[in-house]
Amino acid sequence: MKKKVTSQDVADYAGVSRTTVSFVLNNVKRFSISPKTAAKVRNAAKELGYVPNASARALASQRAKAIGLIMTRSPEYIATDPFLPQILGGLLDVVKQNGLGLLVEWVEPGQQLRTYLELTRARQIDGMIVMTPREDDTGLKALEEAEIPAVLMGYIPGSNLYSVDIDNVQAAKAAVEHLIELGHERIACITNAARPYTSANQRYEGYKAAIENAGLAFDESLVRYADFNGHSGYDRMKSLLDNNLNFTAVFVASDSVAFGAMAAIRDAGLRIPEDISIVGFDDIPMASYVTPNLTTIQIPAKEIAEQSCHLLIQLMQGDLSQNRAITLPTQLIIRQSTAHLERRP
Amino acid sequence: MKKKVTSQDVADYAGVSRTTVSFVLNNVKRFSISPKTAAKVRNAAKELGYVPNASARALASQRAKAIGLIMTRSPEYIATDPFLPQILGGLLDVVKQNGLGLLVEWVEPGQQLRTYLELTRARQIDGMIVMTPREDDTGLKALEEAEIPAVLMGYIPGSNLYSVDIDNVQAAKAAVEHLIELGHERIACITNAARPYTSANQRYEGYKAAIENAGLAFDESLVRYADFNGHSGYDRMKSLLDNNLNFTAVFVASDSVAFGAMAAIRDAGLRIPEDISIVGFDDIPMASYVTPNLTTIQIPAKEIAEQSCHLLIQLMQGDLSQNRAITLPTQLIIRQSTAHLERRP
DNA sequence: TCATACTATTAACACGCGTTAATAGCCCTT
């Protein structure tokens, strides 16, 4: 290992004091440094390949120059999240532009309290983005009180935390209204996750609202709760089909889940969209490659990540004048998995 | 913000010195502490909600208690990597078990040298896992020399770095041999990425070897180089089809790319597998949900991540007696996208 | 009784950097 180069080394090499080195390299303008000295210092730093020690800097300046991405799910579920790449891509982009680092953590559902506080106190990060929060998350209140900058990706009713999200209710409503316009009246629903996940609950509410607004009969027995992945989608759809519920369309609140559901429909010998129309949610990349192409709701995942990150950075700079809740628009993408209801004799 | 609790506070509260607190909380056995005192300290720490400051600890102990995941791709490509969730899930699992943090970084192709060294010197991390390295990566040699623990996810010929990978050549060979056994003789190939990416090159070599071993004619004009995503797959397949190359099967070295290729085949009015058989690579979750289900090579992505992490942790503990290169097994998963060649009149 | 060995604890320094308060150098005015 090459011997570590400290700012003292740079100072010696340039023939100035360590303080001067710090001023030059951090562009401290309160103390004017002559251009000649500054050049000497910069040159020395480059010559020696000086890289400031992050820990020491964090300790002295009281800021870690890093943010945390906190996921409230177990690795098992993280591994199957089709959105993660887009989220991460968006975050990494912004984070790097601002010279920050990104620390990824997950907390076991139930352990949130301890972990949020630990992360806060440990000061390894200056702020955090909480992904996929659950309404029953006990730690979020504590997070509000501790005044560490935090942004929710997603929304928790009643929480005072800053958040960036889509309007899940409206989006789900739009999806179901599309089916209604196509003449469907018995429309099933498979959520993306269990109800404590806000997004799942909101999409369910949107589904319900669309049904009721249209004067159709809402039937709870047409609803199933999936578990993020395609496997659960297959399972829930099978359950719907096995029960002879006589529906002609289904709203599936997640594309991943929808793919599983589609497989179940095919395995039952039914055709999409001739026998059953299906609308997804998310517009993950694969949605346009499956057969038939999936009609779905497009979520600007990357923008959500970017906006979250920008917001967090502003909070970290003490700028609190922002909107507490940012809502990003979604779009219904009509493809081939939905069709007019064909009345059968 | 609650006032930060330092180890001094704990010491005062417990009526001992800060050193004792440190010894107790870090289980330093060289200096024996009486059980009574230890209990007093632990109790005080709990009472006050003491969480050690990560930066200070890192500075003093010369170890950051964190590892880095370095991706040599731009966020644009990161956003479309279907493997990322599995990798991340695997890493997070192991990382947490060992009380470490995970820092995610990306380096612009071409900027590797600077970034690897910066990360090394900054000491924000104790070791790093480099993902999807390229053969033309100039920074890896520097990484070898700097003696920071590092593990490659993937393999670079001629590199002395520790690595965890699958046998890409063998796996590709198995995929193509499957097609050959089905009677195909004109077999096209679309790689997952450009040649400088080792995995792309190795899969290409496997393809070539299988063709030649079987005594078939190798034809370079049947090869295209894709770019990770489905879009490029669509494009490359279209190029193959437009050129009237008369092939009956194709080996696509990435499922994502394969999905695009499948769409192109359908858009050309051809059927899978009746007109063209297709084998993918990766077995991403969607592979079993597309129509027809994709025959592909299964990669143990999560295990790769876990093994990489375990290996890295051992390196960080100074245990160098490990295998330099770990190779994990792959498996050909035969589904519905491949079929016997039907001789047309 | 005294030296010895061992246990339990602590004072003090190091880690590398940011930053305030103080100092040295210099030109200009009176």
Place this chain on the structure above:
DNA sequence: AAGGGCTATTAACGCGTGTTAATAGTATGA
């Protein structure tokens, strides 16, 4: 020549923890 007001620079302290070398205390053996 002396003071005044700049500008450029630095000594010195603090951030919170790990760790070594030294100290106080206590039991053991002759």
